[in-house]
Amino acid sequence: MATGADDTATGSGSRSDRVIAIVKEMIASGELQxxxxxxxxxxxxxxxGVSRGSLREAVRSLAALGVLETKQGDGTYVTQLDPGSLLRPLEFWAGLQEATQxxxxxxxxxxxxTESAGLAAVRLTDDDLDELELILSDIDVGLASGELGPESxxxxxxxFHQRIAAASGNAALAALIDSLMTRTLRGRLWRAITERDSLGAAHAEHRAILAALRTRDAERARIRMAAxxxxxxxxxxxxxxxGDSRVEPLSE
Known part of the structure; x- marks a missing residue:
């Protein structure tokens, strides 16, 4: 394992930052997996060459970032380092944003x-298409019966959007998209749909996206998703x- 923390570092913050840098380097090099x-x-x-206090501070920071996990009585482990966990701070930050942001x-x-739709068009499987159709068919039923509320x-x-992102085959891209589907942005969508009374129009756009995906035409899928x-x-x-995130409460 890597050695040699900077002994000239002063203060617990700089020493803990050095520990974080060491762990990052070890993971990047494959020394820690x-x-x-x-x-x-x-x-x-x-x-x-750091105090236990600085080490613990660094471990807490890395745990908050989803890099390390401390198991009581067992030790500290490197997590699976999946994009979803590592991008969780982005989801938290995005959820704090107000109207302009x-x-x-x-x-x-x-x-x-838009890019995930283009990738999905050439990578998704028949099972992905079936799942997307099932999601939209449920909306068809709800709209026909008049029982489909905005939250549903x-x-x-x-x-629907998460399935397309997953079908893109790019785990990092899918995780970024998932991180942006926060309560704040869902509140924005809620207002856009209800104030325009456009559930049917939005659903028609979903249908157009799925039709483009079925053709395996990446550019058409991108255009439909962007629109x-x-x-x-x-x-x-x-x-x-x-304060959009506090206007319309949405069930998770």
Whole structure:
């Protein structure tokens, strides 16, 4: 394992930052891998020339980032380092954004999901198509019966978009998209749909996206997805409301 913490570092913050840098380097080099158990605290503190307090501070920071996991009575382990866990801080940050920032995040989501649709068009399986059809068929039933409320639609919408992102075959891209599906942005979608009374129109756009995916035409899928998300983005920009995440509570 790597050795040689900077003995000239002063203050617990700089020493803990050095520990974080060492762990990052060891993971990047493959010296530490997903699921590996770290040596005991006493050994690491001596090896890296830091106090146990600085080491513990670094471990807490890395645990908060989803890099390390401390199991009571067992030790500290490297997590599976999956994108979803490592990008969780982004989800937390995105959820804090208010009106202006949420519009910006909707724009980011549009860019990411446009690309995910293009990738999915050439990579998705028949099972993926069947699952997407099932999601939209449930919406068909709800709309026909008049029993589909906005919250149920938002849940189905999220499932539809997440399935496409997963089908892109790019785990990092899918995790980024998932991180942006926060309560704040879902609240924005809720307003865009209900104030425009556009459940049917939004569902028609979903159908157009799925039709494009069935053709395996990446460019057509990108265009359909971009148009679908641009409508919500434009509405949000034209109807700013402070504190959107606190306006309409949505069930998770």
């Amino acid at each position: 997903a699921g590996d158990r770290l040596p005991i605290e006493k050994e690491l503190a001596a090896r890296w 949420s519009v910006d995040l909707l724009g980011v989501r549009r860019v990411l999901e 639609f938002i849940d189905a919408d999220a499932a 679908h998300l641009l409508g919500v983005e434009v509405f949000a920009a034209e109807h700013p409301v402070a």
